[in-house]
Amino acid sequence: MKITNVMALLLLALLPFFAEAQNTEQLDARIDSLAEETATLDKIVKGLSKFKVSAYIQGQYQYGQEDATLKVGDKNEHEDKGFNRIGIRRGRLKFEYNDGIGTGAVQIEANDKGVSFRDLYIGIKDPWTKRSQLMAGVFNRPFGYEIGYSTSGLESPERATIIQYFFPDERDLGAMLTLRAKKESPLGFLRLDAGLFAGNSINRETDSRKDFIGRLGAEKEIGNWGKWGAGFSYYNGGVYNPTTEAYEMKDKRFVKIDKDETGTYMKREYLGLDAQLSFLSSWGTTTLRAEGLLGTQPGIASSSKSPNTGTRPENLPENALFKRPFIGYFFYLVQDIGTSPFSAVFKYDVYDPNTKLKGNEIGLDGSNTSKTDLAQSTFGVGALYRFNKHIRVQAYYEFNFNEKSDFVKGYEKDRKDNVLTVRLQYKF
Numbered sequence: 001m002k003i004t005n006v007m008a009l010l011l012l013a014l015l016p017f018f019a020e021a022q023n024t025e026q027l028d029a030r031i032d033s034l035a036e037e038t039a040t041l042d043k044i045v046k047g048l049s050k051f052k053v054s055a056y057i058q059g060q061y062q063y064g065q066e067d068a069t070l071k072v073g074d075k076n077e078h079e080d081k082g083f084n085r086i087g088i089r090r091g092r093l094k095f096e097y098n099d100g101i102g103t104g105a106v107q108i109e110a111n112d113k114g115v116s117f118r119d120l121y122i123g124i125k126d127p128w129t130k131r132s133q134l135m136a137g138v139f140n141r142p143f144g145y146e147i148g149y150s151t152s153g154l155e156s157p158e159r160a161t162i163i164q165y166f167f168p169d170e171r172d173l174g175a176m177l178t179l180r181a182k183k184e185s186p187l188g189f190l191r192l193d194a195g196l197f198a199g200n201s202i203n204r205e206t207d208s209r210k211d212f213i214g215r216l217g218a219e220k221e222i223g224n225w226g227k228w229g230a231g232f233s234y235y236n237g238g239v240y241n242p243t244t245e246a247y248e249m250k251d252k253r254f255v256k257i258d259k260d261e262t263g264t265y266m267k268r269e270y271l272g273l274d275a276q277l278s279f280l281s282s283w284g285t286t287t288l289r290a291e292g293l294l295g296t297q298p299g300i301a302s303s304s305k306s307p308n309t310g311t312r313p314e315n316l317p318e319n320a321l322f323k324r325p326f327i328g329y330f331f332y333l334v335q336d337i338g339t340s341p342f343s344a345v346f347k348y349d350v351y352d353p354n355t356k357l358k359g360n361e362i363g364l365d366g367s368n369t370s371k372t373d374l375a376q377s378t379f380g381v382g383a384l385y386r387f388n389k390h391i392r393v394q395a396y397y398e399f400n401f402n403e404k405s406d407f408v409k410g411y412e413k414d415r416k417d418n419v420l421t422v423r424l425q426y427k428f
Contacts, residue, residue, distance in 0.1 A: 058423055060423040062084060062086075064084070066081055107120070123136075133178045143215055155343070171201065197213055215232065215233040241319075242313045244262055269296050272292065276290075291329065301368070327355050332346070351377070376403065377400075380397065382397065393423070401414055
C-alpha cells in the first residue's frame with residue numbers, strides 16, 4: 001500500500017476526534033459566554049433590588065350634614081341640606097433607592113386638588129450597625145406615633161384633629177439624626193430621633209430660625225403573641241409675628257401686648273406622650289393606641305393652625321398672633337374579627353385650643369375670643385375589609401361635637417357636621 005493511501009486512512013480515522021475537539025471548544029466558549037451573561041444579569045438584578053417603587057390610590061365617597069367639611073370635592077352648595085361628594089383623597093407614588101448605607105426617596109401626591117410632592121430626602125446610615133441614620137430633606141416630623149403612621153394603613157380616614165392642625169402635611173423641611181443601639185444590646189429596643197426643621201411644613205424656608213423636634217421611643221415584642229411601644233416627644237420653636245401687636249391670655253380674655261417692632265416671634269412648645277399595645281387572642285388581634293399633646297400654640301384670631309405656607313405673612317391686623325394654651329388627645333381600638341379579613345374600628349378624638357376658657361366664657365364682648373377657642377371632639381366608628389394585601393374597603397362614620405357658647409354665632413348649639421366616608425384603596 002502506498003504511503004499516501006496510509007496517510008489518508010489515518011486522517012479519516014482521526015477525523016471524529018478532531019470534530020469532537022472542535023465541538024468541545026465551541027461548548028466551552030458557549031459556557032463562558034453564558035457565564036458572562038449570567039454575571040451581567042446578576043448585576044442588573046442586584047441593582048434593581050435596591051430600587052423600589054410603591055404606590056396607593058384612595059377613591060372615596062363622602063356624605064356630610066349641612067355644616068360638615070369634607071376632604072374631597074367643593075364645599076356645600078346648600079346652607080340647610082346635607083351633601084355628598086366623590087373624589088380621589090390620595091394618590092401617592094414613591095420612588096426609593098437603598099444601597100444599604102445611603103437612601104434617596106421621592107414621593108409624589110396626586111388628588112382632586114392637584115399634584116404636589118410629599119417626601120424628598122436623603123439618608124445615610126452608619127456602616128457598622130446600619131441602625132443609626134442622618135436624614136436631610138422633606139420627611140415626617142419625629143413627633144408622636146401617628147405622624148409616621150402611613151395613611152395607607154391608618155384605620156380611620158384621617159389623622160387626629162390636633163395632628164391635622166399642628167402638623168399639616170405631617171412633613172417638614174429639615175435634618176434629623178436617629179440613634180439606635182445594636183439589636184443584641186440591652187438598649188436595642190430604644191430609638192432617639194432629633195432634628196432641626198424650618199417649621200412651615202413642606203414649603204420653602206422663610207427665615208433663619210429653626211424649630212427643634214425630638215422623640216425618645218421604645219418598642220418591644222411580648223413573646224410571640226404581643227407587642228408594646230411608647231414614646232415621649234418635645235417640640236420647641238417659634239411662629240413669626242408680622243405686626244407690632246400680639247395677644248396673651250389674662251383673666252379669661254386676650255390682652256394686647258404692644259411690641260417695639262414687627263418681625264418678632266412667639267414661642268411654640270409641645271409636649272407629647274404616646275403608647276401602643278397589640279396582642280393576639282381567640283377573638284383575633286387587638287390593637288390599642290393612645291396619644292396626647294399639651295403646650296402653647298401661637299395662632300391668629302381666626303385659626304389655631306400651624307404655619308403652612310412658603311411666604312411670610314403680611315403686616316396686617318388679622319395676622320397678629322394669639323398665644324393659646326392647648327390640649328389634645330385621641331384613642332384607638334382596632335379589633336380584628338378572628339382570622340377573617342374584617343376589622344372593627346373605634347376612635348375618640350379631642351382638641352381644646354384654649355384650656356383657659358370654657359363655654360360661655362368664649363365670645364364675650366371685649367374678650368377678643370371667638371369660635372377658634374372652642375373645643376371639639378369626635379367619636380368615630382368604622383369597619384375594614386381586606387380583599388387581599390392590595391385591596392381594602394373602609395367604611396367610617398364620624399360623630400362630631402363642638403363646645404357651645406351663647407356668644408358665638410352658629411355655635412349656640414351642637415353643629416350638624418357628622419360625616420360618612422366610604423373608601424376603596426388599592427396599594428402596590
